Every structure is written in structure tokens, then in C-alpha cells.
Amino acid sequence: MTEPVKMTMIDAINRALHDAMEENGKILLLGEDVADPEDGGVFGATRGLSTRFGEDRVKSTPISEQAIVGAAIGASLVGYRPVAEVMLMNFMTVAMDMLVNHAAKLRFMSGGQTSVPITVRTMTGSGLSLGGQHSDFVEAWFAHTAGMKVVIPSSANDAYGLLRSAIDDADPVIFVETLPIYWAQGEVSFERIPIGKARVCREGSDLTIIAYGQMVSHSLTVATELAKQGKSVEVIDLRTVSPWDRETVLASVAKTGRALIVHEAVKEYGVGAEIASVIGEALFGRLVAPVQRLGAAYCPVPFSKPLEQAFAPNAESIGAAAAALLS
Amino acid sequence: MSNYPKPDGPTLRAIYEKAARIQFNDERVIKEIKAGKLVMPFYSTRGQEIIPAAISVSLTDDDYVNTIYRGGHDQIAKGFPLPDYWAEIAGRVTGACKGKGGPMHLTYPAKGIMVTTGIVGSTAPIANGLAWAAKLEGKGRVTIANFGDGAANIGAVHEAMNMAALWQLPVIFVCQNNAYAEHTSMARSTRVDSYAKRAAGYAMEGIRVDGNDPDEMYGAARWAIDRARAGEGPTFIEATTFRFNGHLIGEAGGYMDKELYAASQTRDPMPILRRRLVDQGIAAAGELDALDASIRAEIDAAVQAAYAADYPDPSELKVDVLVDAIA
Numbered sequence: 147m148t149e150p151v152k153m154t155m156i157d158a159i160n161r162a163l164h165d166a167m168e169e170n171g172k173i174l175l176l177g178e179d180v181a182d183p184e185d186g187g188v189f190g191a192t193r194g195l196s197t198r199f200g201e202d203r204v205k206s207t208p209i210s211e212q213a214i215v216g217a218a219i220g221a222s223l224v225g226y227r228p229v230a231e232v233m234l235m236n237f238m239t240v241a242m243d244m245l246v247n248h249a250a251k252l253r254f255m256s257g258g259q260t261s262v263p264i265t266v267r268t269m270t271g272s273g274l275s276l277g278g279q280h281s282d283f284v285e286a287w288f289a290h291t292a293g294m295k296v297v298i299p300s301s302a303n304d305a306y307g308l309l310r311s312a313i314d315d316a317d318p319v320i321f322v323e324t325l326p327i328y329w330a331q332g333e334v335s336f337e338r339i340p341i342g343k344a345r346v347c348r349e350g351s352d353l354t355i356i357a358y359g360q361m362v363s364h365s366l367t368v369a370t371e372l373a374k375q376g377k378s379v380e381v382i383d384l385r386t387v388s389p390w391d392r393e394t395v396l397a398s399v400a401k402t403g404r405a406l407i408v409h410e411a412v413k414e415y416g417v418g419a420e421i422a423s424v425i426g427e428a429l430f431g432r433l434v435a436p437v438q439r440l441g442a443a444y445c446p447v448p449f450s451k452p453l454e455q456a457f458a459p460n461a462e463s464i465g466a467a468a469a470a471l472l473s
Numbered sequence: 474m475s476n477y478p479k480p481d482g483p484t485l486r487a488i489y490e491k492a493a494r495i496q497f498n499d500e501r502v503i504k505e506i507k508a509g510k511l512v513m514p515f516y517s518t519r520g521q522e523i524i525p526a527a528i529s530v531s532l533t534d535d536d537y538v539n540t541i542y543r544g545g546h547d548q549i550a551k552g553f554p555l556p557d558y559w560a561e562i563a564g565r566v567t568g569a570c571k572g573k574g575g576p577m578h579l580t581y582p583a584k585g586i587m588v589t590t591g592i593v594g595s596t597a598p599i600a601n602g603l604a605w606a607a608k609l610e611g612k613g614r615v616t617i618a619n620f621g622d623g624a625a626n627i628g629a630v631h632e633a634m635n636m637a638a639l640w641q642l643p644v645i646f647v648c649q650n651n652a653y654a655e656h657t658s659m660a661r662s663t664r665v666d667s668y669a670k671r672a673a674g675y676a677m678e679g680i681r682v683d684g685n686d687p688d689e690m691y692g693a694a695r696w697a698i699d700r701a702r703a704g705e706g707p708t709f710i711e712a713t714t715f716r717f718n719g720h721l722i723g724e725a726g727g728y729m730d731k732e733l734y735a736a737s738q739t740r741d742p743m744p745i746l747r748r749r750l751v752d753q754g755i756a757a758a759g760e761l762d763a764l765d766a767s768i769r770a771e772i773d774a775a776v777q778a779a780y781a782a783d784y785p786d787p788s789e790l791k792v793d794v795l796v797d798a799i800a
Contacts, residue, residue: 174605202609208639213598213632220602220616223587224537226609228602243629247592248599256580257571258793260587292794316796389795 148336156328158302159191159267162309163229165336167199173313174203174221176214177231177267181206188233189269189328211237215244218264223252227263227313235270235322236279249318250293265312265319271360272410272458273326278446283359283411285322289388289420294318295341296387300362302332304385307339315341324359324410344391346398350380353404353472355464356395356421358384361408367461368468377472387417395421396428403434404471410458413441440467477692478699482755484530488687489746489761491526494768495546496743498555501772502545502562503722510780513562513576516543517718520685523742524649524712525550527690528617531698532585537603537616539588539596542577543716547619552584555771559779566785567778573785573793594627596620597646601633604642604707613702616644623654625668634709638675643701645694646709649684651716656728672709684712685742715740 153161167173175195179187184206186193196204207214211232218228232238238245245266253261272281288296295317299305305323312319319341347362348369355365362383369379380398384390399405405425407418418439425437440459448454480488499519505511521543529550532538540547548558553569561568562576569581577591588599600618607614624630625648637644648668652659665671672679678697682689690712697708715737719726726734750756756764791799 174609205605205640208632208635210632210636212629213601213636216595216598216629216633217602217605217636220587220599220604221606222602223582223599224603224606226602226606243592243595244598248588248590248595252580252588253796254793255570255574255578256582256793257569257573259570259580259582261796295795 150333150335152331152333153302154329154331155299155302155305155323156189156191158306158334159309159323160193160195161334162306163192163195164198166310166313167195167203170227172226174226174228175231176205176207176217176228178207178209178214178233180204180231187231192231211241212244215241215249215266218266219244219249219252219262222262222264223260229265229267229313232266232268234280235268235284236282238268238284245288245294246291250291253317254293261316262318263316265309265321267321267323269323269325269328271325272442272447272454275449275451275454276447277449281325281447283322283409285320285387286411286416288320289417294320295389296320296322297341297385298322298324298358298387299385300324300327300359300383302330303334304339304383306334307337308341308385310338311341314338322359327360327363339385342386342389342391344385344394345383346380346394347383348379348381350378350402352378352402353406353468354380354382354395354398354402355406355408355468356382356384357408358387359410361410361459361464364459364461364464365408368465371465372468372472379468390421392424396425399425399429400432403432405437406440406464406467406471407437408440408459408464411441412444413439414444416441435471438467438471440464478695479688480527480691482753484691485687485746486750486756487530488523488526488691489750489756490764491529491550492522492743492746493765495522495526495549497765497768498549498772499545501776503718505776506722511563515576515722516720517716517722518543518546520717520737520741521546521649521651521714523687523690523746524647524684524714525619527687528647528694530691531695532615532617534584535612535614537585537587537600537607537614538619539590539600539603539617540586540619541589541593541596541621541624542591543621544579544589544619548579548581548586548589551586553579553581553586555775556778557581559775560782563779564784565779565782566789567782571785571789573789594620594624594629597630597633600644601637601642604637604644605640607643614643615698615701617647618644619647619649621654622648622650622652622659622668623662624648625671626663634672634675634677634707637707638677641704641706643704644707645697645701646707648709648711650711650713652733653716653720653729655720658730667711669709669711677707677709679709679711681711681713684714685740687746
């Protein structure tokens with residue numbers, strides 16, 4: 147086995163794409179700026195890959211999101227496994243027809259005759275002063291669409307392992323990379339991580355916090371702080387938003403009796419509502435407190451720094467919500 | 474047009490056979506709907522038979538076709554088996570898509586019928602991906618992207634045409650201009666008088682032909698197909714035609730120009746082609762009568778088999794959503 151190596155999430159993604167393309171000639175890359183003459187992407191996630199694998203397989207595209215996702219779908223229908231980059235999650239809106247009406251539905255509408263094994267990588271996240279059209283989390287839209295999977299890694303290791311599994315997957319996978327943690331370092335073990343399985347990051351007995359993306363590290367900070375007060379908090383990184391790991395979540399909440407779901411997307415109609423509802427139905431008699439949700443404020447992502455800081459959950463607001471649940 | 478290949482006698486007869494199958498099938502669908510035996514939205518292709526018939530005589534099962542909700546003619550020309558077609562539009566489990574697609578989402582990859590979409594303009598971006606895959610394979614496969622004049626004004630088509638030209642993909646964009654986009658005439662939706670002119674904006678070959686004339690349609694298609702197979706890139710063909718039955722079966726077509734409609738009826742391409750085959754000694758009238766009768770018998774058998782088949786079991790709702798059945 148390859149020895150674990152410390153690297154950033156962005157390098158882990160680059161390495162996952164490299165290793166996948168090396169193993170399987172059917173894996174293709176396309177997206178705005180992804181080839182090396184265009185710097186291998188605005189953040190360099192695909193740097194070096196067109197030089198290594200050629201511009202037939204790694205194609206920079208015009209700024210044409212519908213054409214990008216459409217081309218990925220078409221090639222996937224006949225045996226290729228394209229990884230399309232839609233630079234920012236807000237730009238997924240421009241390609242919603244291709245994603246929702248085609249990628250997610252062609253397997254079903256063809257009665258299983260065709261499948262769409264594409265991975266759509268996209269980046270987003272508040273905290274970088276990018277404002278309302280460059281930092282939204284809209285994962286609930288895709289989780290609500292039958293026929294696709296939604297994966298959101300929280301670390302370099304998960305980014306590598308989940309991306310390898312996403313590329314292997316026979317269904318369309320939306321792979322959401324969180325920009326503010328893009329340059330965080332972590333040990334990468336170069337092993338695949340199964341889609342649909344959550345990770346218990348920290349064990350505890352009094353409260354379960356369910357999070358994903360950059361909310362995981364905030365939640366772990368809170369758990370460490372609360373431990374000093376004698377409170378035992380279990381933290382679950384969902385890793386896959388759809389299909390989500392009911393088994394791990396329900397087992398944890400059955401044990402702790404309390405649940406707090408945290409996400410960076412706006413709270414209203416969010417992923418947290420689905421999880422809270424399932425917990426409520428399954429564990430009604432065993433809960434010692436109502437399930438709580440924490441999400442971003444019901445507004446577009448703001449620009450001004452104090453506003454942006456107040457927009458999404460952070461260690462302080464997660465800590466306050468956790469403390470209230472435990473009191 | 475003088476430089477384009479001309480269809481010989483056997484090719485014209487093959488075009489007739491395909492076109493007759495399309496016409497009789499279309500008429501039978503309408504008959505079954507009017508008899509209350511089929512409940513479905515139906516977008517008749519009566520009047521547009523020659524376009525796909527004259528294209529597909531130059532295609533093989535290995536070539537790809539994408540089409541739209543008004544695509545029965547494209548599918549049948551490409552070889553969609555009638556029993557699979559009828560069982561699908563009747564919603565039976567024996568249908569090509571197990572009754573999950575229906576008339577607007579017919580798929581038959583074994584004959585290269587890759588995507589039928591109900592979303593205007595979406596055939597083009599996906600066709601690029603099929604063509605990209607074909608180019609990588611190097612086997613000379615061609616992809617046809619069919620759409621109507623309404624779709625010519627959709628952004629996805631423009632994105633796709635630009636990308637196809639940029640990447641020199643073996644794809645042929647066939648704009649079947651039947652004079653009305655739903656209920657809106659070309660003059661009331663589009664300033665340019667020919668969509669083919671737009672091809673120049675993408676540095677692409679653009680041809681406008683009478684889509685009801687087998688010589689013109691065959692010649693232009695054959696020229697474009699040969700170019701695509703030889704790696705000379707995409708072609709845009711605007712095939713003018715006329716839709717005899719309104720947008721959707723059941724609507725009166727009151728928005729249609731009455732003179733234009735009357736004139737189109739005198740130019741019905743089907744009797745014209747039949748007369749020509751007889752006059753030029755390509756086929757005897759009796760031979761065509763026998764051919765017509767055998768096609769009608771084939772359709773009748775497909776209809777009866779469809780009605781005799783079972784509907785899908787409700788458990789099918791959970792199958793083909795994702796690669797693994799949903800629990």
C-alpha cells in the first residue's frame with residue numbers, strides 16, 4: 147500500500163483524478179480552464195493532467211455549462227466516465243436541465259437501458275467574500291432529485307477516497323468541494339471511501355452532531371470544548387448527503403437521545419429537515435429533547451465580512467445550540 | 474446542391490419503405506388515441522417523414538441519434554422495433570423502457586437511439602458527448618442531433634454548436650424546420666429568415682434544404698455524414714418541412730396560416746415519392762401496395778401484442794432510479 151502523505155484537499159483531488167485516469171482510459175475530464183494551457187483550473191485542481199493524459203481526454207471548454215454537462219452525459223452513455231467541472235456551485239443553475247432532467251433521469255426513463263456514470267465536481271462555500279452568486283450551498287436541490295448522488299467531503303483524505311468512489315459509481319454524482327477548506331492539510335491514505343457511509347469522527351454519549359463540509363471541523367471544536375465541561379458529544383461527518391447513512395445516524399441518536407444537524411446551506415427546506423424528520427419518526431420515544439437544526443440565515447450569501455461571518459453556523463453558534471440541547 | 478450525392482433507385486425505394494413505416498405508424502397512433510385505447514400526449518410527425526428516412530439510409534446501427542418528443546419518425550427510421558415501441562407507448566412492462574419512459578422518452582441503444590428528450594434543445598449538448606466518445610474510439614461513428622425550429626433559439630443549442638465546431642466533432646445538427654414552434658410561427662419568433670445562416674457564426678458548414686425532397690435531403694445528409702466520418706467536423710442542416718397535425722394531437726391548429734397549410738397539403742411528400750417510384754420504374758405500384766400491406770400488418774401485430782402485455786408492477790418504481798434498487 148501507498149504510505150499516507152500529508153497534502154491539501156486540492157492536491158488530494160488532483161491526485162485522485164490522476165490515479166483514476168491512470169487506471170482507466172475511459173475516464174475523461176472537461177470543464178472551464180481545466181487543461182494546462184489554461185493553468186489547470188482557476189484553483190489548479192486539474193493542473194498537470196492534460197500534460198500527462200493529453201488534451202483528447204482532458205478538455206478545457208468554453209464557458210458553456212449546459213454544453214459541458216451535456217457532453218459529459220453523452221460520453222457516459224456509451225461507456226466513458228467523464229468528470230465534469232462546473233467551476234462554482236452557483237453555476238450549476240445554468241446546467242440544471244442537463245443535471246436534473248437528463249443525468250438524473252435517463253437510467254429510469256430508459257428502463258435501465260442506459261446509465262449516466264458522470265461525476266460533476268463543483269466548488270462553493272462562504273467565508274471568502276465572494277458574495278451571493280459564488281458561494282451558495284444548494285445540495286438540497288440535488289438530494290431532492292431522484293437518480294443522483296451528492297457527496298461533500300470534509301478533509302483531504304475524504305476528498306481523495308470519495309472522489310475515487312464517485313468516479314467508479316454507475317450513477318451521476320455531484321461532488322461538492324468546500325472552498326474555505328481547500329488548502330487545509332491532512333493525511334491522505336489513498337484508499338477509496340464508500341459512498342453512502344458516514345464517519346463517526348468522535349464518539350460521545352450525550353448528544354449527536356451531524357454535519358458535513360466545513361461544519362465538521364467546527365463541530366469537532368465544539369465537542370472538544372464541551373468535553374472540558376464534562377459533556378460527551380458524538381460528531382458524525384455525513385460525507386454523503388444523498389443517499390445518507392440512516393443506519394449510522396439513527397444508531398448514534400438512539401444512543402445519545404439528542405441530535406443537532408448542522409449545515410452551511412440555508413436552514414429552511416434544507417437537508418437538515420429531512421434528517422430531523424427521519425430521526426423524529428424513528429426515535430420519537432427515545433429522544434430526550436427535540437431534534438435541532440442549524441443552518442445559514444435565510445438570505446443570499448452576503449459580501450460584507452461581518453455579515454458573512456454572521457451568515458453561516460460557526461463554532462460559537464454550534465456551541466450555543468449544543469449547550470442549549472444539553473441543558 | 475449539384476455537388477451532393479444523388480440517391481439511386483434502390484436508395485429511393487429504401488427511403489420510401491422507411492417513410493411509409495413512419496407514416497402508417499403515426500396514423501395508427503392517432504387512430505388508437507382517438508379510439509380511447511391509448512392515453513398519451515402525441516406529437517405527430519405526419520408530413521416530416523422524408524427527413525429521417527433520407528438521412529438514416531446512410532447510417533448504421535453503430536451511429537447515434539438523439540431526438541425530441543416529436544421524434545417517432547427519427548426513431549422508426551433508425552430501426553426502433555415496433556413491438557418495443559408500441560408496448561412502451563402503451564405503458565406496458567414489455568416496452569423498450571419497461572413503460573417508464575413513454576412516447577417522449579423512447580430509447581433503444583441497440584439501434585443507436587440514445588436519448589429522446591421532452592426538453593426543447595437538449596439533444597444537442599448530449600450529442601456532442603456521444604460524438605466526443607466516437608472521436609476517441611476512431612471508428613467513424615456519426616451522431617445526429619435532431620431538433621425543431623423552436624429549439625434553434627435555445628441557448629443549449631448554441632453552446633453545443635460552438636463546442637462541436639471548436640472540437641471538430643463528428644456530429645450533425647438537423648434542425649427540422651416545420652414552420653411552427655409549438656403554436657408560434659418562425660416569423661413571430663425569429664428575425665433571421667434561415668437558421669442555416671447561423672452556422673457561419675460557429676465557422677460550421679450550414680445547409681438549407683427542402684426536407685420533403687428525398688434528393689436534397691439524402692444529398693445533404695450523405696455529404697455531412699461522409700465529412701463527419703472523415704474527421705472533417707460538424708454540419709448544420711436546416712431541413713424545411715411542414716407539420717400536418719398541429720403541435721399536439723387534439724389541438725385545432727387555429728394559429729396556422731390557412732394558405733400555407735392548404736399549400737402544404739398539396740405537397741404531401743408521401744404520395745409524391747410513391748408516384749415517382751412508379752413513374753421512374755423503380756418499383757411497380759403492386760409491389761408498393763404489397764410493401765404497404767406488410768408494414769400495416771407489422772404495425773397491427775405490434776399493437777395487438779402491446780395491448781396483450783402486462784402493466785409494470787408498482788415495485789418497478791424503486792428499480793432503475795439508481796444502479797442498486799432502492800430499499
